[in-house]
Amino acid sequence: MDTKQLQILWAKKYQIVPKQLEKVKKISAVATAFNTNIDAVVKISGKQLKKLLERHKISETELQNIKLTSFREPKDALIAIVKCFARGIAEEWTTTDISVYEWLKQEIGYDRLQMGGQGGIIANAMALLGIKKVITHTNSHPELQAKQFLDLDNLLAFDVNGQLKKATEIARNEPPMIHWIIEFDKGDNFSLGDKTFVCPKSNRFIATYDPLNMNLAVNQHFKTYLNNHKVSYLLLSGFHPLLKENNGLKLIKNIVPVIKKWQKANPKMIVHLEVASTQDKAVRKAIIDDIAPISQSIGLNERETLDLLNVLGKKALAQKIEREMSACNLFDALLFLKEKLKTPRIQLHMFGLYMSLQDSSFPRSADDNLKGMMTASVVASSKAYNGALAKYQDLTATLGQSVSEVGLKELSSLAQKLKAPELIKTGICQVGNYSLSAVPTILVEKPKTLVGMGDTISSVSLIGGR
């Protein structure tokens, strides 16, 4: 079959998506925890970046082969931006130093505010999908935070008295937690000295000063609620801003019994862990050691996969993937993680393709999973296309568009590698004891947004898989 024919075949498969969206509306409750914040989003051009570098006297030599992964001082934000800009990668650096926040406000500013944090972003998406009740953990919920929630009656959080209320109507007297999201565009460039920096892929750098999320502050009302009420899914994230030097390992250890208690009260609940870009290696390892074993599902992207390989002693495989970010190489990583972590379901998304490996005992079938991933492909590409998901119709803006050629190409090399030719047409094959589901995705030519894409992909894939 040639690409055109395969695109027609996959377009037929994608026709299932509206049906999945109807099924999702029957889910009675999901909860998201822990991180909800406000994102201050700003687009930076190569030209602006050059001006800032000159103004802050950052030389060309400091920008060669950047190794830095955390702040020494506020203006390191510029080095971080160049690192991400020049490599087309996404990174998030967290800091306990408020002067970084002040500096960003002063020097960079922002274009708009929007919902931030995996927990908050996923909650908005889940509520828009029409799940009957979405319970969101917020550790700071002032009016400015409330405004970032969609105005939906099924989207709930706790007010200061512990009442479960519509999230937009809550105004707790707490400080807003604002993160800087600095975006840049593919093809943009600037020169400094005799070096030219060209951005190979639109992406973003996130600078986070957020004392509440960095301390994994837990809202007591939320905690009690899950001890006494059932939800079908608990979507977990928010461990990635923790730092070892800021008690991060202990915070992770302490949260385990809390989650276990929720699970005991609700044994059928599916717990999903969204890995997210975690710079602190010790924290990354603790997430794998402590949170992964109590999760039934894990979601990550290609960079986060590399990060995990690096703390699990698989440097050679990581380097191989770094050299060639292909589905075949990433599949090796996925299989390694599946065997190592033993999580019943792991999903990896890369440019143009989502794939997941799951046990036969996972409560949803490989086919359900495939349908969920196609649903997520439509919803996530629609988000990229619209720039946001604000109304119900936004969810399916790209429905009917062809799946990407890149995705099909990756899928067919994976099918070859696995000696499973059916994979390219069915999206499913058996790999040892596991079922692999893989879908080529819809790609948007000029995405209006990229932030929160992974959160949307993972959560919609999981809950849409039914």
Ligand code: GLC
């Ligand atoms: C991280 C960032 C947050 C952003 C989110 C998007 O949680 O801290 O600001 O909204 O990632 O995925």
